[in-house]
């Protein structure tokens with residue numbers, strides 16, 4: 001991953017990359033695959049994932065515990081389509097940032 005970022009001339013320090021990868025793993029956005037080699041590979045998790053991103057501090061909150069099944073059902077019924085998967089992102093201000101601006 002670091003090699004890839006270097007190739008793209010994206011300057012970052014490894015600690016930051018690992019911190020972000022670990023956060024994505026904790027949130028089950030990424031899953032690690034260990035093949036018979038010295039490196040660890042990551043792939044995007046297939047689990048439906050809903051999250052909120054704070055536009056000010058970049059904090060990501062998992063909001064998968066809020067069901068959007070009703071919305072999905074409504075879309076399927078009204079549009080006569082079959083939804084197999086989805087991704088949802090909400091953007092705004094987290095609680096801390098709202099308190100800072102007030």
Ligand SMILES: [Zn+2]
Nearest residue numbers: 054057094097
């Ligand atoms: Zn924030």
